[in-house]
Amino acid sequence: xxxxxxxxxxxxxxxxxxxxxxxxxxxxxxxxxxxxxxxxxxxxxxxxxxxxxxxxxxxxxxxxxxxxxxxxxxxxxxxxxxxxxxxxxxxxxxxxxxxxxxxxxxxxxxxxxxxx
Amino acid sequence: xxxxxxxxxxxxxxxxxxxxxxxxxxxxxxxxxxxxxxxxxxxxxxxxxxxxxxxxxxxxxxxxxxxxxxxxxxxxxxxxxxxxxxxxxxxxxxxxxxxxxxxxxxxxxxxxxxxxxxxxxxxxxxxxxxxxxxxxxxxxxxxxxxxxxxxxxxxxxxxxxxxxxxxxxxxxxxxxxxxxxxxxxxxxxxxxxxxxxxxxxxxxx
Numbered sequence: 001x002x003x004x005x006x007x008x009x010x011x012x013x014x015x016x017x018x019x020x021x022x023x024x025x026x027x028x029x030x031x032x033x034x035x036x037x038x039x040x041x042x043x044x045x046x047x048x049x050x051x052x053x054x055x056x057x058x059x060x061x062x063x064x065x066x067x068x069x070x071x072x073x074x075x076x077x078x079x080x081x082x083x084x085x086x087x088x089x090x091x092x093x094x095x096x097x098x099x100x101x102x103x104x105x106x107x108x109x110x111x112x113x114x115x116x
Numbered sequence: 117x118x119x120x121x122x123x124x125x126x127x128x129x130x131x132x133x134x135x136x137x138x139x140x141x142x143x144x145x146x147x148x149x150x151x152x153x154x155x156x157x158x159x160x161x162x163x164x165x166x167x168x169x170x171x172x173x174x175x176x177x178x179x180x181x182x183x184x185x186x187x188x189x190x191x192x193x194x195x196x197x198x199x200x201x202x203x204x205x206x207x208x209x210x211x212x213x214x215x216x217x218x219x220x221x222x223x224x225x226x227x228x229x230x231x232x233x234x235x236x237x238x239x240x241x242x243x244x245x246x247x248x249x250x251x252x253x254x255x256x257x258x259x260x261x262x263x264x265x266x267x268x269x270x271x272x273x274x275x276x277x278x279x280x281x282x283x284x285x286x287x288x289x290x291x292x293x294x295x296x297x298x299x300x301x302x303x304x305x306x307x308x309x310x311x312x313x314x315x316x317x318x319x320x321x
Contacts, residue, residue, distance in 0.1 A: 009313070016312070031160065031170060035160055
């Protein structure tokens with residue numbers, strides 16, 4: 001979508017641009033300094049992201065991670081240490097293991113004799 | 117032990133995210149600083165040509181810089197140029213409207229300054245046969261002549277010419293910056309080139 005320009009216009013436009021560039025370079029020191037100050041003020045006014053939220057976010061994320069790890073390692077069905085010791089006693093006893101297998105049956109028999 | 121490691125890992129992740137965010141913001145601030153540094157002098161000259169006053173021009177450029185930084189810093193760098201000039205040109209238009217009202221009141225109370233007829237720009241166009249040592253002076257005068265001729269243009273033609281010919285915005289970007297249609301940009305620009313060439317003549321460096 002170029003605007004039609006005559007051949008002579010091209011040279012005229014190139015000269016104009018060069019002259020205007022020269023004028024822009026040729027600013028006096030005071031104006032240049034005031035422009036620089038204006039630029040710094042604009043950069044200071046630039047909105048900053050909410051970095052102060054990051055520490056709070058970090059604590060929250062760390063807490064979630066710790067909770068996840070704790071839940072991962074927590075096993076509700078795991079036998080307590082004392083239960084392991086009792087098993088060891090049964091296994092190491094010289095009694096017949098079948099007796100312990102049928103312990104429930106003998107318990108039922110004893111209950112029946114008592115009530116019956 | 118595992119929870120300590122997890123805690124450390126989470127801390128590292130959050131820390132890295134924070135550092136990356138800060139680095140991106142720093143990059144963006146530096147990019148905006150570079151953009152403004154590259155454009156501020158041309159913007160000042162444009163505003164000065166439009167207002168004829170260095171202090172007013174400085175105020176307008178500063179306003180435009182502030183608004184760009186406050187509202188559009190997060191946009192892409194490619195968008196900054198048309199956005200910046202849109203802000204600046206709007207400020208210039210507002211300034212002209214206010215000046216017209218002020219001048220009307222001055223004329224009403226009989227305090228209006230007589231229209232000064234600035235020097236004929238052609239007087240400043242350099243002689244092609246000028247010797248080399250005087251070339252810089254001649255170029256400076258030619259530049260001043262161009263500025264004077266630009267000041268005499270209607271504001272919209274002046275804006276179209278400066279944005280298209282100097283800032284090299286395309287028609288669509290110029291239309292965006294000027295807040296008008298692309299057809300209007302073409303018309304203003306074409307008339308501006310025609311008028312400037314007539315005023316400055318063929319004696320051009």
